Amino acid sequence: xxxxxxxxxxxxxxxxxxxxxxxxxxxxxxxxxxxxxxxxxxxxxxxxxxxxxxxxxxxxxxxxxxxxxxxxxxxxxxxxxxxxxxxxxxxxxxxxxxxxxxxxxxxxxxxxxxxxxxxxxxxxxxxxxxxxxxxxxxxxxxxxxxxxxxxxxxxxxxxxxxxxxxxxxxxxxxxxxxxxxxxxxxxxxxxxxxxxxxxxxxxxxxxxxxxxxxxxxxxxxxxxxxxxxxxxxxxxxxxxxxxxxxxxxxxxxxxxxxxxxxxxxxxxxxxxxxxxxxxxxxxxxxxxxxxxxxx
Amino acid sequence: xxxxxxxxxxxxxxxxxxxxxxxxxxxxxxxxxxxxxxxxxxxxxxxxxxxxxxxxxxxxxxxxxxxxxxxxxxxxxxxxxxxxxxxxxxxxxxxxxxxxxxxxxxxxxxxxxxxxxxxxxxxxxxxxxxxxxxxxxxxxxxxxxxxxxxxxxxxxxxxxxxxxxxxxxxxxxxxxxxxxxxxxxxxxxxxxxxxxxxxxxxxxxxxxxxxxxxxxxxxxxxxxxxxxxxxxxxxxxxxxxxxxxxxxxxxxxxxxxxxxxxxxxxxxxxxxxxxxxxxxxxxxxxxxxxxxxxxxxxxxxxxxxxxxxxxxxxxxx
Numbered sequence: 111x112x113x114x115x116x117x118x119x120x121x122x123x124x125x126x127x128x129x130x131x132x133x134x135x136x137x138x139x140x141x142x143x144x145x146x147x148x149x150x151x152x153x154x155x156x157x158x159x160x161x162x163x164x165x166x167x168x169x170x171x172x173x174x175x176x177x178x179x180x181x182x183x184x185x186x187x188x189x190x191x192x193x194x195x196x197x198x199x200x201x202x203x204x205x206x207x208x209x210x211x212x213x214x215x216x217x218x219x220x221x222x223x224x225x226x227x228x229x230x231x232x233x234x235x236x237x238x239x240x241x242x243x244x245x246x247x248x249x250x251x252x253x254x255x256x257x258x259x260x261x262x263x264x265x266x267x268x269x270x271x272x273x274x275x276x277x278x279x280x281x282x283x284x285x286x287x288x289x290x291x292x293x294x295x296x297x298x299x300x301x302x303x304x305x306x307x308x309x310x311x312x313x314x315x316x317x318x319x320x321x322x323x324x325x326x327x328x329x330x331x332x333x334x335x336x337x338x339x340x341x342x343x344x345x346x347x348x349x350x351x352x353x354x355x356x357x358x359x360x361x362x363x364x365x366x367x368x369x370x371x372x373x374x375x376x377x378x379x380x381x382x383x384x385x386x387x388x389x390x391x392x393x394x395x396x397x398x399x400x401x402x403x404x405x
Numbered sequence: 406x407x408x409x410x411x412x413x414x415x416x417x418x419x420x421x422x423x424x425x426x427x428x429x430x431x432x433x434x435x436x437x438x439x440x441x442x443x444x445x446x447x448x449x450x451x452x453x454x455x456x457x458x459x460x461x462x463x464x465x466x467x468x469x470x471x472x473x474x475x476x477x478x479x480x481x482x483x484x485x486x487x488x489x490x491x492x493x494x495x496x497x498x499x500x501x502x503x504x505x506x507x508x509x510x511x512x513x514x515x516x517x518x519x520x521x522x523x524x525x526x527x528x529x530x531x532x533x534x535x536x537x538x539x540x541x542x543x544x545x546x547x548x549x550x551x552x553x554x555x556x557x558x559x560x561x562x563x564x565x566x567x568x569x570x571x572x573x574x575x576x577x578x579x580x581x582x583x584x585x586x587x588x589x590x591x592x593x594x595x596x597x598x599x600x601x602x603x604x605x606x607x608x609x610x611x612x613x614x615x616x617x618x619x620x621x622x623x624x625x626x627x628x629x630x631x632x633x634x635x636x637x638x639x640x641x642x643x644x645x646x647x648x649x650x651x652x653x654x655x656x657x658x659x660x661x662x663x664x665x666x667x668x669x670x671x672x673x674x675x676x677x678x679x680x681x682x683x684x685x686x687x688x689x690x691x692x693x694x695x696x697x698x699x700x701x702x703x704x705x706x707x708x709x710x711x712x713x714x715x716x717x718x719x720x721x722x
Contacts, residue, residue, distance in 0.1 A: 120520075124520050125521070131517075132534070135533045135596060137558075138537075141551065141558050142547070142548055156560070157561050158562055159558075200436065200439075206429075206432060207430075207433045207436075210429055213426065214422060214423060214426060219433065222437070226444040228706055229699055229703045230448070230699065231446070231447025231448040231450050231699075233675070233678055234453065234683075234688050234695065235450030235451050236443075236450075237682070238450050238453070238469075238688070239442065239447050239450060254439075258436055258440065289428045316541075320656075324683060338543050339543055342546060373551065379543070380540055387532075387539055
């Protein structure tokens with residue numbers, strides 16, 4: 111009993127520490143959400159906010175009626191919708207081939223891919239190759255350079271290697287060829303890992319900005335995250351202004367400021383991830399576990 | 406042994422094997438083409454670092470191999486300048502700080518979460534703590550910029566606590582930059598990285614705890630004498646691996662959070678190569694700089710993986 115009392119104090123400390131962790135990781139998102147829904151002029155007053163002081167959806171109206179922004183949202187949706195199935199097809203077929211133990215040159219081919227996880231040509235040569243392939247200002251630049259992913263391939267391959275060999279063998283005896291075995295036997299048994307990398311892929315495409323930033327100049331090809339990077343760059347230049355200058359600038363009493371636009375675009379980019387996130391969490395944890403037992 | 410037996414196979418048998426595996430090879434074909442084009446061709450392109458590459462309208466390869474060979478000139482230029490020391494210092498200090506925070510935080514979180522019996526509370530904390538990992542650095546940088554702005558939440562909090570009177574311009578002063586990077590990196594990854602320790606904890610034999618309880622060990626003693634030794638291998642492996650990626654600082658957070666005012670502290674090898682290559686058009690110089698980084702990083706990761714393999718006897722390749 112005496113021991114239990116001592117335990118209770120530490121229990122309070124544990125709950126306090128973890129509550130602090132909750133606040134540190136969650137409040138920043140909430141802060142952006144509140145700022146995106148607060149009146150732009152009022153936000154300049156600053157202060158810790160738990161709730162919008164002067165509620166306003168003007169910035170959402172402004173963002174969702176901006177043609178450039180809607181265009182970049184469309185580009186992002188399109189690359190996600192096309193990119194994810196392509197990634198899945200590419201990664202699972204490669205994983206299947208490399209999971210076959212008697213594959214000709216299996217070890218060498220495997221090494222050919224794994225080596226690229228540890229060494230790469232880097233930024234400039236890659237840029238030159240992309241240019242040489244005619245992918246500058248081309249939608250394909252969002253799909254081809256990231257078509258395969260060796261880390262995801264290892265996750266899928268490891269999973270496939272864990273499937274009962276007799277399952278594949280009996281299909282082979284029934285006269286099925288490798289494409290049939292892959293599509294009808296192996297792939298359906300890999301649903302959990304395919305879901306995992308499907309989500310990895312979706313998040314990769316949704317978040318991608320770098321390829322759009324350096325490989326495209328056409329506004330029609332700009333992705334949502336790239337737009338957000340440009341908004342951030344503009345803000346940083348503007349942040350060199352003093353608060354008084356900002357106040358003076360907002361004295362024109364525009365319903366939205368560039369700052370509230372930035373909050374709103376950040377929110378528009380974050381919301382889809384937060385919405386799918388609770389459903390995908392367990393798959394990611396599974397992916398993390400699989401990753402820790404690489405081969 | 407089997408591999409050796411295969412190599413000695415007569416050629417007609419190999420032909421039969423190729424025929425039998427034709428669909429597998431068909432699946433491999435696009436992948437091999439891809440890896441050659443997008444991974445190995447750029448590696449060959451690193452030759453740019455040894456020539457005086459001047460971009461022309463013509464074919465890249467033709468231009469590359471007809472460019473004047475300058476040997477190690479670009480490397481010498483990089484090492485002899487002041488920039489080398491600045492970017493190396495920034496790279497090492499920010500990853501060193503990240504390593505310290507990013508190593509301790511996930512272990513602490515896992516140990517704390519393991520003590521929590523309330524499932525809903527545990528779930529809520531875990532869900533929140535993994536969230537920053539899933540958003541991109543673009544979103545994270547926007548959030549961090551807002552929190553640290555002159556009228557942002559952190560300045561407001563510090564003022565409310567009476568710690569400061571005037572707002573601190575965190576992102577405009579170089580002296581804060583390393584800390585901002587290290588804490589941002591930790592904020593983003595600590596929850597997710599705690600998963601690995603939670604799984605290590607759950608793998609510790611429960612009988613050991615029962616035995617310790619019978620022996621009258623308090624919870625603290627159990628943690629110190631049973632739990633921590635039980636997850637020690639995982640801790641050591643994770644530490645070794647993070648040392649291996651010291652040079653791989655990442656590009657996004659430095660590029661997005663840094664600005665011209667903090668350049669002396671926010672410039673790491675990757676952002677430096679980007680600025681010289683893409684923005685200033687000094688392709689050969691930028692290639693040499695990133696080749697230097699790739700080689701050193703590769704040696705570091707390779708050595709460290711070897712050590713990790715010896716320690717844990719687990720494959721990482």
